[in-house]
Amino acid sequence: MLYEKHCSNCHQQDGQGLRRLYPPLAKSDFLKNNFNPFICTMKYGTSGSIVVNGVEFNKLMPGVPSLTELELAELATYITNSWGEQGGIVTIEQVSQALSGCAPQ
Numbered sequence: 751m752l753y754e755k756h757c758s759n760c761h762q763q764d765g766q767g768l769r770r771l772y773p774p775l776a777k778s779d780f781l782k783n784n785f786n787p788f789i790c791t792m793k794y795g796t797s798g799s800i801v802v803n804g805v806e807f808n809k810l811m812p813g814v815p816s817l818t819e820l821e822l823a824e825l826a827t828y829i830t831n832s833w834g835e836q837g838g839i840v841t842i843e844q845v846s847q848a849l850s851g852c853a854p855q
C-alpha cells in the first residue's frame with residue numbers, strides 16, 4: 751500500500767521505472783550498492799546525475815518526509831523482496847542508522 755501510494759506513480763507497479771524518465775527499482779544495481787542513500791532518498795528525495803543499470807538519469811525525485819522509520823523499513827523490505835529479489839527483512843534499526851547519516855537535501 752505504501753509503495754502504491756508513494757512510489758508506483760513513477761517507478762511503476764512492476765518496479766521497472768519509465769523509460770529514461772524514472773529509473774527501475776527492480777534489479778537496480780544502484781539500489782543494491784547504496785543501501786543507506788536508498789533509505790535517505792525515500793524520505794528526503796534526491797537529484798543530480800545517477801547511473802542505474804548502465805542508464806543515466808538526472809531528474810528530481812521528491813521525498814516523502816512524513817514517512818516514519820517503520821514505514822521506511824516496510825517500504826525497503828517490500829522493494830528488496832519484490833520482482834524476483836530476496837533481500838531479507840529491513841529492520842527499523844537499519845533505517846535509523848541510515849537516517850542518521852543523511853540530512854534533508
Ligand code: HEC
Pocket residue numbers: 753756757758759760761771772773774775778780781788791792796797798799800802807808809810811812814825829
Ligand atoms: C515523482 C516521481 C517519483 C516518485 C513518486 C518516487 N521516485 Fe524514486 N526516483 C525518481 C527519479 C526521477 C529518480 C532519479 C533521481 C536522479 O536522477 O538523481 C529516482 C531515484 C530513485 C532511486 C535510486 C535509483 C534506483 O532506481 O535505484 C530509488 C532507490 C528510488 N528512487 C526509490 C523510490 C521509492 C522507494 C519511492 C517511494 C517512497 C520513490 N522512489 C518515489 C522519481 C520518483
